[in-house]
Amino acid sequence: MDLLKRKITDEGVIVSDDVLKLDALLNHQVDPQLTMEMGKEFASLFREEGVTKVVTVESSGIAVAFATAYELGVPLVFARRKKTLLADADSLSERVPSFTKGIVTDIIISRQFLSKEDRVLFIDDIIANGDAARGLIKIVERSGASLVGVGVVVEKCFQNGASSIREQGIRLESLAKITSLANGKITFADERA
Numbered sequence: 783m784d785l786l787k788r789k790i791t792d793e794g795v796i797v798s799d800d801v802l803k804l805d806a807l808l809n810h811q812v813d814p815q816l817t818m819e820m821g822k823e824f825a826s827l828f829r830e831e832g833v834t835k836v837v838t839v840e841s842s843g844i845a846v847a848f849a850t851a852y853e854l855g856v857p858l859v860f861a862r863r864k865k866t867l868l869a870d871a872d873s874l875s876e877r878v879p880s881f882t883k884g885i886v887t888d889i890i891i892s893r894q895f896l897s898k899e900d901r902v903l904f905i906d907d908i909i910a911n912g913d914a915a916r917g918l919i920k921i922v923e924r925s926g927a928s929l930v931g932v933g934v935v936v937e938k939c940f941q942n943g944a945s946s947i948r949e950q951g952i953r954l955e956s957l958a959k960i961t962s963l964a965n966g967k968i969t970f971a972d973e974r975a
């Protein structure tokens with residue numbers, strides 16, 4: 783998506799060779815027009831898959847996951863994050879480390895909102911090492927639902943989250959692929975260096 787890549791180039795802030803701050807469009811402020819366009823893109827990529835539910839993890843995935851669910855005409859379920867978890871038979875949880883925050887949290891979805899009949903599309907904002915994504919994928923598997931694929935806004939190709947998920951045989955689509963943040967420059971996958 784050219785509009786997205788332009789916005790990333792204009793408003794992204796390189797924090798280090800590993801981390802790109804995207805507060806202006808994903809992690810603090812949301813551009814409703816751009817977000818709805820991203821939802822349309824994900825909906826068209828996965829339209830033939832018979833999606834019955836979109837899932838994400840709170841908080842930054844919610845806006846684009848909502849836009850996707852709206853376009854597909856299905857509910858959105860967002861996994862909650864909790865610091866400590868009381869064992870609960872009514873919900874599914876996985877413990878995940880966070881790349882940016884350096885903490886461990888539990889992500890949780892109530893069994894009530896995922897069933898064996900569901901065909902689930904997982905949408906997220908950024909994929910780095912993929913710990914949160916792998917945790918959510920495990921929750922979907924344990925619910926008995928079918929995962930039809932994963933859609934992420936920004937794929938950081940120099941970290942192994944996206945490739946490790948594709949290696950599991952899961953379809954993963956991203957709207958912007960960043961291959962490098964080195965030398966103070968954001969390089970996208972389809973650009974010549």
Ligand code: G4P
Pocket residue numbers: 800801802803804805809839840841842843879880881882883907908909910911912913914915916938943
């Ligand atoms: P993930 O790849 O499955 O997201 O897991 P990972 O453990 O690699 O990343 C954990 C968190 O760090 C995620 O946010 C992810 O979006 C964020 N993150 C990773 N790399 C970057 C980056 O370069 N820039 C920014 N802005 N965020 C990055 P989260 O814990 O899900 O938090 P939230 O944003 O939903 O609150």
Ligand code: NA
Pocket residue numbers: 809842843907908
């Ligand atoms: Na995030």
Ligand code: NA
Pocket residue numbers: 839840841842843906907908
């Ligand atoms: Na996220």
